[in-house]
Amino acid sequence: MQTESTVEDLKSTHVVENGYPAANGGVKLEDSSVIEDSPAQLNGNGMAEANLEPEQDQEQEHKGQVLPKQPDLKVLQHRISGYVGFANLPKQWHRKSIRRGFSLNLLCVGQAALGKSTLINTLFNKELYDLTTPATEDLAALKLEDASQGLSDGTESIQQEQQDHAISEGKSGVAAVKINTLSTKIEENGVSLTLNVIDAPGFGDAIDNTDAWKPIVREIDSRFDQYLDAENRLERSAIQDNRVHACLYFIEPTGHSLSALDLEFCKAVHHKCNLIPVIAKSDILTDEEIEIFKLTITSQLEKEGIELFEPPQYALDDKETAARSSELHAKMPFAIVGSTNVVSTADGRHVRGRSYPWGVIEVDNESHSDFVYLRDLLIKVYLMELREKTETVLYEKYRSEKLNFLNIKQDNSVFKEYDPELKQKEEKQLHEAKLAKLEAEMKAVFQQKVNEKEKKLQKSEAELFARHKEMKDKLTKQLKALEDKKHQLEMSLANQSANSPAQAKKKGFLR
């Protein structure tokens, strides 16, 4: 009976798991199979079981979340025509989110002089970086510094990597990549965003850029680790989210193709953060050149299996939103121009842009560069989606792998819908098992005690008899000996009296 039910468990797990396709994206916990009535579901299950059985072994191999068999639960579905009011929940979130504020951790990676600082300043319309002193000057000084200093906070990684890292640092003329973080607060119409820009100066600037991406990967990992630690603490009311929500990768506008370093970096980080590649300083390329360059880059990335951040689309989206979302995706990698300088256009407008003798390139003009698309993706339209994806997909992936690596076992039995009847049954079983165990234990103890006592009593009984017998034997022997002696004496006395009457007389006297 028991084995039967376990077999059934194994089979049906697949059915259930397949019933949660959306859940993997962390979006919705809806299970169509649960909603159905039980007879229909039994049928459905039976069919699905037959179809899925060949996949079973394969499924079981890669560990992960395999849901146990779920109880048959009735879920009512109802569309309300009147005004109940829970449809206000998004509005409540809207208000709450303003009060709680927003934050974004943005990683910027690219070689020096690709306009990273300028772009950040342009994107957030704030002088985050002082552009009057070129970053390159700093960088020259930086190379002379002890590289390990800048890397000290990225130590929580797998040992293997640390060794690699030590080796790479030992060589001279090797990239000394530093990690810098800059924080600022941006407010717009009462909404505030805490922006943390993580910058990796020195990346790709050395002669030998072997492993130049490692300090950056280590930084991303250590930020995940930090969050994981915080999540496991007892007290976690003040968890700070320092995880990297997006990574802007600056591609040199060569017009040729991605360098090996570009590809290595993208490969190393695309499963750890939302990768958004941008073609820097794209105003040196013509529209046609950009078109071709983009195509080359896209096919290179595709070939390497590198995934870029893709804006999600929802069933509820209107056509316009869906079209914009597709357009944004299609524009990647964004060819951008950054500038915080205000220049005058030919028709007398004052715009942010770059003025050339042959014309003015406007930053905030969609037809001049992809800057506006980038800003939409990064801030205006999809910032929260970047965070969501980091939280529900990228971080979860990192966490699962890390815990797996630490040999933490998955217990799938805890993922179960609550069912009072089932619960009662389980409790009853548990109780009965407990009772049976208790009974067995008590019985054993009881039996043992009884046996001990019985043995003890039997022993003392036996001892009593034995002692008695022994003593009685001894006494009987004694008695017998005395009887013999008496007999002897009597015999000898009888002889004596026959010989001497005096003696017989004496005997009579004593009596």
Place this chain on the structure above:
Amino acid sequence: MSVENVVVGVSNLPNQRYKIVSNQGGIFTLMVCGESGLGKTTFINTLFQTTLKHADPQQRRNQPIKRTVEIDVLRAILEEKNFSLRVNVIDTPGFGDNVNNNKSWQTIVDFIDEQHDSYMRQEQQPFRDTKFDLRVHAVLYFIRPTGHGLKPLDIETMKRISTRANLIPVIAKSDTLTAKELQDFKLRIRQVVEAQEIRIFTPPLDESESPDPAVMEHARQLIESMPFAIIGSETKFDNGQGTMVPARKYPWGIVEVENDAHCDFRKLRSLLLRTNLLDLVLSTEELHYEAYRKLRLEGSGASEDQSLPARAPARKLSHNPQFKEEENALKKYFTDQVKAEEQRFRQWEQNIVNERIRLNSDLEEVQAKVKKMEEQVRSLQLKKH
């Protein structure tokens, strides 16, 4: 060199949140708690304007009152204006219906704890894409409209609930009380609640730099009306102005559910759904759940290694009184057996003692014979000499 008129897009972030929530939908678990016959089922149906639960008096009221408190879970996916909410209504039929209701809150308290426990265990797994969440976001405690005060059972139960979940006491079937009686009753309840230090859920008062006066005022009104006096009705009547409204009809007039002058139903609905649903959910997750988690993990030696998820201690055993009884019966059975055996052993021991006495006297007899014989021998020896 910043340009003032450039829109960065930060002001759109709340809208992004709005959109994500709209698409994700929501989840709301509401527990109703109180003696039977206080209109819990009717209230739920009135609140969601849907017959979620069938009040089946035949089936329920004819059952002999013998059942212990149990749990009933109703699951529904409701859709309003394209927004879908997963609603779980937890009912505790039979709560307080017995003569001896000692510990009848245990089932309720156990359920709340158990849901926190279950969520905690799920959250600790390396792979946790799908989680089943039945953490109770709000507990509506139905108070019988006696007009006198709270019963000890009410106080004890509310005390225990309030440390674990958002407690919202309501005066059921409040149309049996006049306005004056209701006012006095509310006051008395508030006094008891305060004196007993029972924590009731209150909407947070906006403490940000720029508080919205309308929101503040609304929250204040809600707090002042507690405990809410409610009535429920699934039937609609003409309110006298040609509109059909949910109400109860008496010969002397109709009581409108959604009329603030008649009862606090609208205020309660606002607190539960329209304005503070999110506050209920967040305070459950951030306060009550966290408190439970901390309590359970503390002292279990879980925090030795910070990089590992803390392991939950063993599950608590249920408090089913029947189980306890059975266990006691078993123990008694053994105690009796032990007693019987002890009696037997005492008898046995007595027998041994008796036997020893008998044997001793037997030996003494022989010894006497020996003595006698010795004497005879000695005298014979004397004679011989």
